Amino acid sequence: MDVTRDGQITPHEFEQATTETQLNTPDGFRQIVRPWVEAVVKASDVDSDGRLNTGEYRRTLRALGITEEAMKETGPSLTDADGSIPVDAAIAAAENTYTSDKPHSPAT
Numbered sequence: 574m575d576v577t578r579d580g581q582i583t584p585h586e587f588e589q590a591t592t593e594t595q596l597n598t599p600d601g602f603r604q605i606v607r608p609w610v611e612a613v614v615k616a617s618d619v620d621s622d623g624r625l626n627t628g629e630y631r632r633t634l635r636a637l638g639i640t641e642e643a644m645k646e647t648g649p650s651l652t653d654a655d656g657s658i659p660v661d662a663a664i665a666a667a668e669n670t671y672t673s674d675k676p677h678s679p680a681t
């Protein structure tokens with residue numbers, strides 16, 4: 574990570590290293606990001622029924638700083654007929670978001 578080997582990690586070095594190891598690589602996602610995503614999604618499932626209902630889903634995205642507009646784009650593609658999202662689908666969508674080459678492609 575300390576490319577210049579000066580004993581300090583600049584913001585650019587940090588960004589470059591994390592992008593290379595975590596983003597756009599399924600292995601990087603599985604090793605580094607997926608545990609965090611799983612923890613967030615499972616903590617969001619307040620009633621532990623294996624699904625994120627609308628309230629659980631919206632509350633989590635709001636806490637993560639996701640805008641209402643982005644929620645409207647993402648939610649409908651993931652929800653089942655009852656409006657809830659299976660926990661596994663939410664985790665898969667996050668993986669796609671982190672590893673896809675397409676911008677704003679949560680669950681394609």
Ligand SMILES: [Ca+2]
Pocket residue numbers: 617618619620621622623624625626629
């Ligand atoms: Ca739930």
